[in-house]
Amino acid sequence: MQSSPAQISCTAFLEKDCLAKGTIQHVVATVKDTLEDSKFVQLLIFDDLTGKPLDIDFRGNTVEVLERLNSQVGHIPDSNEHEQPARRVGRPKLGVVSGEVTLLPRHWDWLKAQPGGASVTLRKLIDEARRTGENEGKVRAAQEASYHFMTAMAGDFPQYEEALRALYAGNEDLFYGLIDHWKPDIRDYIKTLAKGAFKQEES
Numbered sequence: 051m052q053s054s055p056a057q058i059s060c061t062a063f064l065e066k067d068c069l070a071k072g073t074i075q076h077v078v079a080t081v082k083d084t085l086e087d088s089k090f091v092q093l094l095i096f097d098d099l100t101g102k103p104l105d106i107d108f109r110g111n112t113v114e115v116l117e118r119l120n121s122q123v124g125h126i127p128d129s130n131e132h133e134q135p136a137r138r139v140g141r142p143k144l145g146v147v148s149g150e151v152t153l154l155p156r157h158w159d160w161l162k163a164q165p166g167g168a169s170v171t172l173r174k175l176i177d178e179a180r181r182t183g184e185n186e187g188k189v190r191a192a193q194e195a196s197y198h199f200m201t202a203m204a205g206d207f208p209q210y211e212e213a214l215r216a217l218y219a220g221n222e223d224l225f226y227g228l229i230d231h232w233k234p235d236i237r238d239y240i241k242t243l244a245k246g247a248f249k250q251e252e253s
Contacts, residue, residue: 101195192247
């Protein structure tokens with residue numbers, strides 16, 4: 051699903067220094083009003099969600115740049131476009147759907163012996179698997195966002211490859227230790243992107 055401009059958060063870097071951060075409109079307007087045209091070749095703007103650089107057309111004045119940006123990103127839905135239908139008074143539907151499950155006898159025996167029976171146990175197992183999958187997805191997304199930014203901005207930094215290996219190995223202490231001496235603005239942004247990149251031990 052494509053985000054509207056107001057929903058996109060990004061950060062602009064001029065060479066290795068952070069120049070602006072916030073909504074894409076704020077960042078684009080700030081850099082357009084601040085930088086000379088000759089400086090735009092040294093500018094990179096990164097999506098805070100994916101860590102990928104954004105391709106912005108800075109031709110023209112600030113108003114023209116923002117108008118072009120809004121048309122490129124897409125239509126912002128009106129607040130009334132997705133109104134929910136009025137709910138009927140009465141008992142809500144539970145949404146339970148019956149279906150066929152094929153298991154071996156030992157599986158049925160185990161399910162029937164669980165508190166609440168087979169149906170309750172199956173629902174609990176599925177919900178837990180979904181939660182686990184969602185958590186793993188968040189870890190992968192944070193790793194990928196960190197990777198994209200590090201590749202673009204820190205590929206020539208010392209111990210870059212070691213830091214990437216630590217990132218994907220889930221070695222949090224080693225990862226942060228390796229990047230700790232990097233350029234402050236670069237290091238701090240990587241830390242922001244990598245917040246969800248490491249699995250947290252359950253208490």
